[in-house]
Amino acid sequence: xxxxxxxxxxxxxxxxxxxxxxxxxxxxxxxxxxxxxxxxxxxxxxxxxxxxxxxxxxxxxxxxxxxxxxxxxxxxxxxxxxxxxxxxxxxxxxxxxxxxxxxxxxxxxxxxxxxxxxxxxxxxxxxxxxxxxxxxxxxxxxxxxxxxxxxxxxxxxxxxxxxxxxxxxxxxxxxxxxxxxxxxxxxxxxx
Numbered sequence: 001x002x003x004x005x006x007x008x009x010x011x012x013x014x015x016x017x018x019x020x021x022x023x024x025x026x027x028x029x030x031x032x033x034x035x036x037x038x039x040x041x042x043x044x045x046x047x048x049x050x051x052x053x054x055x056x057x058x059x060x061x062x063x064x065x066x067x068x069x070x071x072x073x074x075x076x077x078x079x080x081x082x083x084x085x086x087x088x089x090x091x092x093x094x095x096x097x098x099x100x101x102x103x104x105x106x107x108x109x110x111x112x113x114x115x116x117x118x119x120x121x122x123x124x125x126x127x128x129x130x131x132x133x134x135x136x137x138x139x140x141x142x143x144x145x146x147x148x149x150x151x152x153x154x155x156x157x158x159x160x161x162x163x164x165x166x167x168x169x170x171x172x173x174x175x176x177x178x179x180x181x182x183x184x185x186x187x188x189x190x191x
Contacts, residue, residue: 008180009046009125010039011132013145013156015164017055017094020063025070025167031167032071032092036084038172042180046128047090052138052145054096063094076127077102091128096147124151131155134179136172138162156182 012035017021023031031049039047055063064080067073073080073092081091095101105123106115113119125131132155137145141159144152157176160167 006049007039007042007044007133007176009040009128009130009132009134009152010035010044010050010176011048011050011135011148012138013050013052013135013148014138014167015051016053017051017059017063017096018053019164020051020094021055021059021066025066027165029071032082032084032090034167034169034172036086036088038169038176039088039090040086041173042134042176044133045070045088046130047084047088048125048128048153049090050093050145050147051096052147054104055094060094063092067092067156077108079127081127089128096145098151134158134176136160136175138164138167153178 035047035049039045064073064075067080067082068075068144071082071126073082076091078095079092082090084090093101098168101124102120105120109115109119109123132151135148135151135155135157136171137148137157139145139159140161156179158178160171160175162171
C-alpha cells in the first residue's frame with residue numbers, strides 16, 4: 001500500500017540533555033516556536049522533541065523546570081507539554097533511552113489490564129494521539145540515537161547534519177519537504 005505522505009506528528013531527535021540544560025531560556029522559546037511553525041506548515045498538530053544523548057537526573061530536572069517556568073510547559077508523566085503557536089502541541093521528552101520509555105509506558109498501563117501493542121503505542125506517544133510520521137534526526141546518518149526505539153516502526157527518517165544550536169527554519173522546511181515527496185509504504189515493499 002503506497003500512500004501520499006501526510007504529516008500529523010513530527011518528532012525531532014536533537015541535542016543532548018546537557019546541551020538542552022545549557023540552552024538559554026530565550027533560545028528554548030525560539031526553538032519551540034520554530035518547531036511549532038514548521039510542524040504547522042507541514043500540516044502537523046503535534047511535535048515531539050527527544051534528545052540524542054542522555055543527561056544526569058539533575059540536568060533532566062533543570063530542563064523540566066526551565067520549560068515549566070519559562071515556556072508554559074505542563075508535566076505529563078516525564079514529559080513537558082507546551083501549547084505553542086498555531087495550536088501545535090510540542091512535547092519535550094528528556095528521556096534519551098527509548099527502551100526505558102517503553103518500560104515506563106508498560107508499567108503505567110499494566111495495572112489497568114493487558115499490555116497490548118495498541119495500548120503500549122498509545123502510552124509511549126501520549127499525549128500525542130499517534131506515532132510520529134516523520135522523525136528528523138540531527139546528526140550523522142550512520143548513527144541511530146538510542147532514544148528512538150518505538151518511534152521508528154512506521155516513521156520516515158530524515159537526517160540533518162546540523163547541531164541543535166544551529167537548527168533553523170530552512171533545515172526543518174527542507175526535512176518536511178523531503179518527507180512530503182515520499183511515497184509511504186508503512187513497512188511494505190515495492191511489488
